[in-house]
Amino acid sequence: MSATVCAPVLADTAPVAADGEVGPVVGVHLRRDRAVGVRAGDGSSRTAAAAGSPATSLAAVLAELAPERCSRVLLDLAPLVADVLEGGRLAAVTTVRIAPSDRAIGVLYGGWPPAVVEQVDAGRLHVSGGHDFHGRRVGDVDEEAIAAAGRLAVQRGADVMAVSAVGAMIDSSLELEVAARLSRATGRHVVMSHGAGGVRHLERETTTVLDGALRGEVGALLDELYDVVDHVAPGARPGFAAADGSWLGREQARAHALRLLGTREALLVQGAAATAGTPSAHVLLRDRRGLRATAVDDGCVRADPVRDLAPWLPGVHANQRHASVLPVGPGDASGLSPAALLGRPVVLVDLEPRADEGEVPQRLVAAGLEVRQVAAAPDVLLARGLCAAVPQCEVVTYAAVDGPAAWQRARDVARHQAQAQVLAADPRARLRTVADQVIPLSYLSTGVVQVRCYVVAEQELVRA
Amino acid sequence: MPEVRSITADHFDDLFLGSQLGVLSAASTYRGSLETWVHALLQERPVELVDPAEARERFGEEEMGLAVLMVGAMLSLLEYPFRGDEAVVAVRRLERTLGVRFAAMCPFNCSGPNALVAVGAASLLGLPLVDCDGQGRILPLIDQTTFALGGLRASPLAGVGPWGDVITVDSPGDRAEEIVRAAVSGAGGWMLCATYPAPVHRLVETGIQRSLSQRIASGALMQTARSDLGERLARHLGGRLVARARVVELSGHQHTGLRTRQPASPYSILLRGLSSTEPLIRLEVRNEIVVATVDGAVVGAVPDMICLIDPLRRRSVELSDLRVGQVMEVLVLPAAEAWRTPSGRAMAGPGAFGLSWPAQPA
Numbered sequence: 001m002s003a004t005v006c007a008p009v010l011a012d013t014a015p016v017a018a019d020g021e022v023g024p025v026v027g028v029h030l031r032r033d034r035a036v037g038v039r040a041g042d043g044s045s046r047t048a049a050a051a052g053s054p055a056t057s058l059a060a061v062l063a064e065l066a067p068e069r070c071s072r073v074l075l076d077l078a079p080l081v082a083d084v085l086e087g088g089r090l091a092a093v094t095t096v097r098i099a100p101s102d103r104a105i106g107v108l109y110g111g112w113p114p115a116v117v118e119q120v121d122a123g124r125l126h127v128s129g130g131h132d133f134h135g136r137r138v139g140d141v142d143e144e145a146i147a148a149a150g151r152l153a154v155q156r157g158a159d160v161m162a163v164s165a166v167g168a169m170i171d172s173s174l175e176l177e178v179a180a181r182l183s184r185a186t187g188r189h190v191v192m193s194h195g196a197g198g199v200r201h202l203e204r205e206t207t208t209v210l211d212g213a214l215r216g217e218v219g220a221l222l223d224e225l226y227d228v229v230d231h232v233a234p235g236a237r238p239g240f241a242a243a244d245g246s247w248l249g250r251e252q253a254r255a256h257a258l259r260l261l262g263t264r265e266a267l268l269v270q271g272a273a274a275t276a277g278t279p280s281a282h283v284l285l286r287d288r289r290g291l292r293a294t295a296v297d298d299g300c301v302r303a304d305p306v307r308d309l310a311p312w313l314p315g316v317h318a319n320q321r322h323a324s325v326l327p328v329g330p331g332d333a334s335g336l337s338p339a340a341l342l343g344r345p346v347v348l349v350d351l352e353p354r355a356d357e358g359e360v361p362q363r364l365v366a367a368g369l370e371v372r373q374v375a376a377a378p379d380v381l382l383a384r385g386l387c388a389a390v391p392q393c394e395v396v397t398y399a400a401v402d403g404p405a406a407w408q409r410a411r412d413v414a415r416h417q418a419q420a421q422v423l424a425a426d427p428r429a430r431l432r433t434v435a436d437q438v439i440p441l442s443y444l445s446t447g448v449v450q451v452r453c454y455v456v457a458e459q460e461l462v463r464a
Numbered sequence: 465m466p467e468v469r470s471i472t473a474d475h476f477d478d479l480f481l482g483s484q485l486g487v488l489s490a491a492s493t494y495r496g497s498l499e500t501w502v503h504a505l506l507q508e509r510p511v512e513l514v515d516p517a518e519a520r521e522r523f524g525e526e527e528m529g530l531a532v533l534m535v536g537a538m539l540s541l542l543e544y545p546f547r548g549d550e551a552v553v554a555v556r557r558l559e560r561t562l563g564v565r566f567a568a569m570c571p572f573n574c575s576g577p578n579a580l581v582a583v584g585a586a587s588l589l590g591l592p593l594v595d596c597d598g599q600g601r602i603l604p605l606i607d608q609t610t611f612a613l614g615g616l617r618a619s620p621l622a623g624v625g626p627w628g629d630v631i632t633v634d635s636p637g638d639r640a641e642e643i644v645r646a647a648v649s650g651a652g653g654w655m656l657c658a659t660y661p662a663p664v665h666r667l668v669e670t671g672i673q674r675s676l677s678q679r680i681a682s683g684a685l686m687q688t689a690r691s692d693l694g695e696r697l698a699r700h701l702g703g704r705l706v707a708r709a710r711v712v713e714l715s716g717h718q719h720t721g722l723r724t725r726q727p728a729s730p731y732s733i734l735l736r737g738l739s740s741t742e743p744l745i746r747l748e749v750r751n752e753i754v755v756a757t758v759d760g761a762v763v764g765a766v767p768d769m770i771c772l773i774d775p776l777r778r779r780s781v782e783l784s785d786l787r788v789g790q791v792m793e794v795l796v797l798p799a800a801e802a803w804r805t806p807s808g809r810a811m812a813g814p815g816a817f818g819l820s821w822p823a824q825p826a
Binding site: 104132133 | 489490496535538539543547548549653708714729777778783784785789
């Protein structure tokens with residue numbers, strides 16, 4: 001097994017369309033036994049479906065939708081990633097937590113289904129240390145503890161090692177050092193928490209472990225499907241949908257496989273907005289579970305940073321950017337303040353046929369809102385949502401700074417990181433910085449700040 | 465809402481939502497490890513909530529109580545999570561320092577993490593929690609309390625930090641705030657502190673009464689209010705909805721006001737009102753929102769509580785999650801009576817934050 005350590009930015013090497021323009025796009029939603037695809041962006045919207053394994057059905061759908069050149073083929077693998085998680089095909093991970101104490105209020109694997117723990121848990125080891133909030137490293141690297149972690153991984157037959165250090169979002173050097181040593185000592189792939197990102201250490205550790213556990217199986221799937229796209233739609237750039245509605249290049253997806261899980265609501269929302277022909281909207285999803293509300297801003301779904309991984313791992317929280325969807329109520333709009341919806345069209349999506357489907361729009365129209373209704377099969381909406389997906393990256397990190405010049409440097413570093421991630425998904429992207437903030441950390445008299453930079457690829461709405 | 469005598473896991477959702485009210489920088493609106501931990505503690509051992517009136521009868525004149533809080537940045541607590549025994553270590557250390565055994569405890573305040581910290585600590589220690597606190601809202605300094613207004617002292621105080629550092633502060637000169645703030649910085653961003661050791665009767669007399677149960681009731685309202693949450697909360701808590709507005713700018717700036725003890729970098733939030741006149745609303749943040757103006761006129765100021773409510777999510781919003789373009793409701797809720805006195809305003813009014821805006825809103 002080759003020894004590799006993830007670099008923070010993972011460039012993708014797929015071919016770029018010769019003219020450099022974003023042309024027709026194909027989005028394909030994949031399940032274990034079928035695929036549904038949509039071609040959009042060239043003035044028409046064509047749909048195709050095929051049965052069979054993911055590779056077979058993808059090839060059939062692409063053969064129908066991409067006989068002519070298209071610039072992108074975007075794939076939604078969420079059901080397949082869920083199958084990996086639920087189907088007993090996870091890698092064994094030895095985890096090294098670098099923290100002040102071996103005790104914490106959050107226990108890794110606490111609340112996880114026993115069957116998943118049995119597969120994934122190849123031992124856990126605590127190493128004392130980390131970076132404090134001034135960016136200072138606390139204590140020396142404990143060489144013996146690192147060596148013991150390596151031995152544990154070998155002894156337990158780990159496929160992957162995960163390193164999560166407190167303070168890694170202020171300074172990632174400790175994780176990189178420890179990962180390099182573990183990689184050299186064991187030959188295992190090492191995943192690190194600063195790559196997963198997020199400002200909660202325990203949730204970041206969970207994300208890192210799951211990224212590592214999913215990496216092998218999902219990576220093989222990515223390679224297989226990538227080859228299909230390359231063969232059937234040569235010249236098209238493949239991408240993979242993430243839970244926040246964005247899309248990732250192959251290597252980004254391999255490194256952060258958990259991000260491919262749970263894309264459904266983000267893609268439905270993007271698909272609905274694209275169908276309604278509006279880049280910015282409040283979107284109401286209605287089905288037997290009730291009414292759920294979210295918003296799309298310039299083609300990007302409004303996202304939350306922390307996710308309860310139900311239904312796959314109920315009660316387990318991960319740092320995973322995903323669509324921010326608010327349950328409103330049992331199918332009516334009485335829980336919505338019209339004021340909260342002002343200023344944008346409201347797109348109402350009925351995911352199932354309803355007898356009272358006129359009721360909600362009437363209420364909203366009566367409140368002075370512009371309402372557009374969308375009706376389409378969910379799988380088609382998912383594929384349309386893929387076509388409308390926008391590469392984007394939000395970097396949230398910390399910096400110990402001591403003045404306005406240092407604030408600016410911290411901001412520049414975060415912006416470059418975010419830009420690099422967007423370009424890794426799509427090297428042709430025209431970048432737009434949506435948010436670029438330095439937020440002082442409250443209640444502390446020292447100069448620690450949170451830096452947040454959100455960069456998106458500027459693109460026209462791909463109407464579906 | 466029925467009277468809460470015992471805080472169980474069933475109350476957790478209401479407590480969590482209600483505790484976020486009026487909190488911006490110290491808010492934690494997403495559930496994670498801290499919330500899961502406190503919920504699990506309540507499942508294992510519910511916390512007895514003692515009404516202030518009952519506390520006067522139940523506890524003797526000499527029986528001692530204390531307050532617990534987390535000093536520092538909420539974000540540092542997310543990065544350096546509790547081990548789980550900090551409250552026990554801090555309280556036992558303070559007991560040893562004073563040579564007493566505490567009979568009860570109360571929250572330092574019921575806002576943000578401190579509501580959860582108090583409930584979690586009471587569950588761990590098996591102590592009854594008296595339904596009062598020292599701020600009735602969130603204020604940055606440990607001596608910015610109605611306990612202090614009533615003559616109680618924050619020290620002796622014991623604190624535990626994320627790296628296991630334990631401090632005991634006994635400050636005859638009432639400099640606990642300065643010393644603890646320096647210790648928090650050195651300790652790594654937060655300390656869980658056991659403070660204001662005093663007879664339970666005195667904590668009740670000087671504290672803001674029924675603040676915890678009020679937060680639980682507010683949380684229940686936030687869960688059940690189907691629409692118009694801002695207006696309903698304002699009615700429920702005797703305040704007013706100042707504006708519905710869209711965030712147009714978020715910016716840090718240099719403090720140009722009077723010298724202040726506040727551990728805060730000034731920050732401004734500008735919003736454009738959604739009403740026909742599109743007024744410009746400015747919120748000045750010194751850790752939390754301290755002043756609200758509409759087209760330049762002050763409409764709310766500390767010690768009153770200025771809240772941002774996300775009407776779509778029907779909850780408070782945290783500063784690091786605030787985005788340009790979001791629609792917010794701005795509420796001003798009245799401070800507790802103790803803060804409305806001249807000495808209360810001197811301690812917690814705009815002047816305490818280095819601002820020269822009038823203490824009385826227009």
